[in-house]
Amino acid sequence: MTTDDLQSLKTWFQNYVHSFSLPVQEDQRNIAIKRDHTLQVCLNAVRIAEDLGLDQQEIRVAETIALFHDVGRFLQYQQYKTFDDSISVNHAVLGAKLLLENNVLRDLPKHDQDIIVRSVNLHNVFSLPERLDEQSLLFARLIRDADKLDILRVVIEYFEQDQESRAEAVALGLPDLPGYSQTVLACVVRGELARKEALMTRNDFKLLQLAWLYDINFTCSLGMIEERGYIQKLARLLPQNEEIAGAVRIVRAYISGRLNNR
Numbered sequence: 001m002t003t004d005d006l007q008s009l010k011t012w013f014q015n016y017v018h019s020f021s022l023p024v025q026e027d028q029r030n031i032a033i034k035r036d037h038t039l040q041v042c043l044n045a046v047r048i049a050e051d052l053g054l055d056q057q058e059i060r061v062a063e064t065i066a067l068f069h070d071v072g073r074f075l076q077y078q079q080y081k082t083f084d085d086s087i088s089v090n091h092a093v094l095g096a097k098l099l100l101e102n103n104v105l106r107d108l109p110k111h112d113q114d115i116i117v118r119s120v121n122l123h124n125v126f127s128l129p130e131r132l133d134e135q136s137l138l139f140a141r142l143i144r145d146a147d148k149l150d151i152l153r154v155v156i157e158y159f160e161q162d163q164e165s166r167a168e169a170v171a172l173g174l175p176d177l178p179g180y181s182q183t184v185l186a187c188v189v190r191g192e193l194a195r196k197e198a199l200m201t202r203n204d205f206k207l208l209q210l211a212w213l214y215d216i217n218f219t220c221s222l223g224m225i226e227e228r229g230y231i232q233k234l235a236r237l238l239p240q241n242e243e244i245a246g247a248v249r250i251v252r253a254y255i256s257g258r259l260n261n262r
């Protein structure tokens, strides 16, 4: 695919998002948060692709995947007013379907189209399927890192903001209670991913973000997380006690370990 191809896909995306202008301010905010998220994921994806030494053509494919990874979010929000897939629709599958049905990628080589649709489809699965060809695996891993990196930013900014300016759909409707679930904390401590279904409170949602760090594929992505201070920022937003501090130390040690081994 060429730079012109990428440029016209960016224009398509802009126009598409623009068609979701909703009259209510809260809805506007939720749409805007996904538009801005997409643009940041594009930047992350390009940076990771460059760090991995991909060529210009592959970098463009990575950026296109980032551009479309959450394209299903807009219809999801318009129809269900939520970003919670479990009570609405799988936004990744919806996005991939939308790309195919509207033939958005028609000008790209068939091979690139396949990789893009597959990566969009898989960007939110709990774990990637075992049998994936090498290229699909690379791009799926890349978008998952680029996406998680920016979700961290979105979640941190959400909790740092005062209540009136928040895009409420970010917190998936979870109650703002002082506590957290031992199940989710245990995942962080054991070095395991937490499942969204286990979330009971907003603090669990913050812990889930920490547990997601165990699923970061590339060391350069972990380097970006360190560089941006996401872990300290997240830790500051959690209840301040020894139990949480211990879990944060475990995550930090895991990341340092991987960064030192590069």
Ligand SMILES: [Fe+2]
Residues within 6 Å of the ligand: 069, 070, 091, 092, 123, 124, 147
């Ligand atoms: Fe997504």
